[in-house]
Amino acid sequence: MNHGNTKVCSDRVPDEQEISELRAVHYNAAVVGRIDIHDDLARFQIRPDRGVPRFAPGQYVALGLGYWERRLPGTQAETLPAKKHWRMVRRAYSISCPLVDASEALVTCDDIDFLEFYVTLIRTAEEPPALTPRLFALHPGDRLFVQPRVVGTYTLEGIAPHENVLLLGTGTGEAPHNAMAAALLKQGHQGRIAVACCARLADDLGYTRAHDVLMNRYANYRYLPYTTREPRNLDSSRGDYVGNERLQTVYRSGRLESEAGFAIDPRTTHVFLCGNPLMIGLRRGSDPPLLEPGMLQLLLSDGFREEGEAGPGLVRYEKYW
Numbered sequence: 001m002n003h004g005n006t007k008v009c010s011d012r013v014p015d016e017q018e019i020s021e022l023r024a025v026h027y028n029a030a031v032v033g034r035i036d037i038h039d040d041l042a043r044f045q046i047r048p049d050r051g052v053p054r055f056a057p058g059q060y061v062a063l064g065l066g067y068w069e070r071r072l073p074g075t076q077a078e079t080l081p082a083k084k085h086w087r088m089v090r091r092a093y094s095i096s097c098p099l100v101d102a103s104e105a106l107v108t109c110d111d112i113d114f115l116e117f118y119v120t121l122i123r124t125a126e127e128p129p130a131l132t133p134r135l136f137a138l139h140p141g142d143r144l145f146v147q148p149r150v151v152g153t154y155t156l157e158g159i160a161p162h163e164n165v166l167l168l169g170t171g172t173g174e175a176p177h178n179a180m181a182a183a184l185l186k187q188g189h190q191g192r193i194a195v196a197c198c199a200r201l202a203d204d205l206g207y208t209r210a211h212d213v214l215m216n217r218y219a220n221y222r223y224l225p226y227t228t229r230e231p232r233n234l235d236s237s238r239g240d241y242v243g244n245e246r247l248q249t250v251y252r253s254g255r256l257e258s259e260a261g262f263a264i265d266p267r268t269t270h271v272f273l274c275g276n277p278l279m280i281g282l283r284r285g286s287d288p289p290l291l292e293p294g295m296l297q298l299l300l301s302d303g304f305r306e307e308g309e310a311g312p313g314l315v316r317y318e319k320y321w
């Protein structure tokens, strides 16, 4: 088999020269910036050689790297047959947005000449994770593959200017919400916008500063950061104890509604859910039944709907695995 000018040998791994050729054939973009939130969480800014394609806020794209690339030390070891070293792994990533620039002005995805991705490093999993241990080994200047066409139906379609928008994410599930929130603010959205992010630790909330800037500037914008594993979540003897802040917990207690500052009412509110499938309330056929309802089940029982015309009361979701 030939990949461009590179002959694929199934009985051995590619040498340095062949790796250079594989990169030249398969890669079409470069890392132009990398902001590390901590060792296992980063914002990657990537510029496709042919420019940023057109897309709608909320959509996603596949990133790819060759199995020939090195894995970050400290991630699960992988045993691959020689022929796989000539192939690429691709994974889907929602397009995020920096939200503000250095002068703290609002930035939308249309204002920048790169794609921003917000990615967590998966160090171990049931099967050795293939992409993130390689992605986290990249630095500005390094090259990779970006699928030329941006795809996805998790978008702002059907939102009237006066309607409220509630964007609920776990972990890096805030990525598409950042792109959406920036677009709504830029177009002068009149309804309320609340972006809630639930992460294990406060240090896992990678855009807090930018959200705070926007919240101070736009009266209709709220950022609601929640955590689940901080001492204040776990130690009931502390003065600042708040208990568990999973999204279902803060929704059921009424805290989410009071902190969002508007009624989470299907007649006036659009809801978006992104991230951990169990937060959404999704299971694969072979999975055990859900131990607790996800946000989808809770919202459906409060009059929201999962399908039908785009409009208030619709719950849209994007599951990451």
Ligand SMILES: Cc1cc2nc3c(=O)[nH]c(=O)nc-3n(C[C@H](O)[C@H](O)[C@H](O)COP(=O)(O)OP(=O)(O)OC[C@H]3O[C@@H](n4cnc5c(N)ncnc54)[C@H](O)[C@@H]3O)c2cc1C
Binding pocket: 060, 091, 092, 093, 094, 095, 117, 118, 119, 120, 122, 125, 126, 127, 128, 129, 130, 131, 132, 133, 171, 172, 173, 175, 318, 319, 320, 321
């Ligand atoms: C539409 C879509 C958009 C996505 N957007 C993003 C994004 O913006 N940022 C991002 O980090 N990931 C995102 N993902 C997940 C991403 O595609 C990869 O699965 C992930 O980066 C891990 O890749 P991997 O090859 O290292 O491990 P994989 O073999 O793909 O995953 C191993 C395991 O890691 C866990 N896992 C995967 N993704 C996450 C995550 N984000 N947070 C916590 N645990 C996870 C799951 O248990 C999964 O089974 C998205 C997935 C989809 C389907």
Ligand SMILES: NC(=O)c1ccc[n+]([C@@H]2O[C@H](COP(=O)([O-])OP(=O)(O)OC[C@H]3O[C@@H](n4cnc5c(N)ncnc54)[C@H](OP(=O)(O)O)[C@@H]3O)[C@@H](O)[C@H]2O)c1
Binding pocket: 040, 120, 121, 122, 123, 124, 125, 126, 170, 171, 172, 198, 199, 200, 201, 204, 227, 228, 229, 246, 247, 248, 276, 278, 279, 280
């Ligand atoms: N090996 C794997 O398959 C695997 C899977 C997930 C994460 N990880 C590792 O964990 C690191 C961090 O991942 P992450 O924190 O971004 O993602 P995450 O594990 O999905 O956690 C993000 C937030 O979602 C919450 N959450 C988990 N299950 C939930 C549920 N059923 N309902 C509602 N909320 C729920 C978590 O709360 P809790 O604190 O209560 O969990 C946490 O606050 C990654 O770097 C990765 O390496 C690995």
